[in-house]
Amino acid sequence: MNLKALTSICLFFAASTILTAQQSVPVKPRILISTDIGGTDPDDNQSLTHFLMYSNIFNTEGLISSPSYGNGSKQEILRMIDLYEKDLPKLKKHIKDYPSPDALRKVTKQGRHGAAPYIGYTTATEGSDWIIKCASKKSTQPLWVLVWGGLEDLAQALHDAPEIKSKIKVYWIGGPNKKWSASSYAYIAQNFPDLWFIETNGSYYGFFSDHGVPEKLKGKNYYDNYIQAAGHLGADFKNYYKGEIKMGDTPSLLYMMDGNPADPFKESWGGSFEKLSHSPRIILNHSTTLSDTITVYALLDFQFKGPVIDIPADSACFKMTVKAGIGIQEWDGFYLGNGNYGLKYAAKETEVLSYQISSKIPGFPEQSGQLVVDNIWPGKKRPTDYQLGANWYTDKVDPGLFDGIRQGAKTVLKWRNEAMLDWAKRWEWLR
Structure with missing residues (x-):
């Protein structure tokens, strides 16, 4: 075999590796999203846009407004669903089983406004009651609770119905959200240390890092190159950071889209994690x-x-x-x-x-x-x-996986281009 042929084969397999890096998910996951959308940081709007465009691959059981800080409300979630409804005919030309807008509206609930007091919980909300209701369903699958903001509604649900702890798995975007939700975090870590819980304080930053990212895919350029006001969701997207990509909560969705989510050690679009035995x-x-x-x-x-x-x-x-x-x-x-x-x-x-x-x-x-x-x-x-149980996970400590000061961020950053190009295909559907 000559060198040129050998080189071609190597390039083929390298390209195949890139194209097949995303792993299949064993079953369509049951998810519930708790978000502080409409509060002080509009990145939740960006992430909800991403969710709506991929909502066909989830069994969505809840969309809860849980603003531990700021003025977010479920009305903002409902407004985003209205935009999705207008774009749905174009999306369904490519994939039929998108959820109906009314089905999403039905599971949209209002959670707690404001941070919990020192004890970590207060009184039940529509959102916390909905978490309990969804978690209590008879199912062979866990309910995945994806928390994009504070933990107040999750803490309240666990306080009111501690038996749900064995029926849920949590992926939490921590970092600054931990600052706003410190009392609820402390309540959960102290009283439910055996909860299945991914606490990502640094890894998720990899999704809006531009280190090593091609020029067209950089956060400031992605909108003009791939979104271009496509559909009603695309036109709306320009209202958040002038279209510059942040989407700090999206790694929770990416984690559910790539491989078996019950394995936190795997490499995935949403990061790779290691066991946390103690929370400082x-x-x-x-x-x-x-x-x-x-x-x-x-x-x-x-x-x-x-x-x-x-x-x-x-x-x-x-x-x-x-x-x-x-x-x-x-x-x-x-x-x-x-x-x-x-x-x-x-x-x-x-x-x-x-x-x-x-x-x-x-x-x-x-x-x-x-x-x-x-x-x-x-x-x-x-x-x-706080001494934690066997199923609490967090950002990898390997110094080689830091992106700048962000621990574990390279476990997300390494897949960012692939995830963003995949999303670009769906924006093309809305043209």
Whole structure:
């Protein structure tokens, strides 16, 4: 065999490997999406557009508005379904079994507005009740709960019906969402450590990284090259980041589309993960300085004593103002009873943060401090950590899989081009 022929064969097999990298999914998965769409970050709108265009490959049992921060509501989900309805005739020319718009509207529910208090849950919502109802169905398959925002409705459902823990599997986009939903995360990790749970704090960033991405597929160029206002969904897409791709929640869908989702160790469009045996919890009951270093994504549990006051336990009664980078944000703190006060927080990235704790309560122990956030998750073990069961998974710690400062991001980034080109085919259907 001559060199030219051998080269051609090698190129053929290389191309075949690329084309067949996506693996078949054993069965059409049952999914429920909990999203903070319509809140402060419009990337959920981008991800919901992607979901709607691929909704034929899922059994969708719930679309829940769960804005732990911001003003999101189920009306925004319903608005997106209206756009999908207008594009559906074109989509169905290529694939027949897309869900009807009315079927999607029927499973769209309103969850909790705002973060849970220190205890991690409050009262049932339409959304949390729907999680329980879907999880309680008789089925040989688990219900996959894909969480794109806060964990409040999931935590509430587990609190109200703890028996559903064996019937669900969770893929959670953590990172900044962990900061907004720290109390609910702590409740789940402490009380349901044996839940099947993927916690991706860094891997999902790989989907909107442009490192090594061809020019046409880069986030700022994809809209003009592939979407081009195709259909009603395409015209609407320009309203989010002016069409630049972010879609930080989409890896949860990609994970369900590529191979057996029950195997978190596999390589997939939505990442590859490893077991997490302990989730860092750091109790802070003293003022901190720049000599204090904490673990990125760790649960920071501020606890301190103050005056005994006559208000219900778990009432918001003080504020923590945090300055990190160039941003300033404010967080509620809570009275725990008997002169005890507490607040939960999680830092989303390597940074130096400054905080100030204050209240109008007479005699309240106001304080301020600083913390250095490292970039090693989960880091060293501490006696105060949440001890997790056999089925909690997270971003791979291999330094070679970091994309910049984002742990595990290359496990998603390596498949980004393939996933985006696949999506481009469906945009072509809407022309």
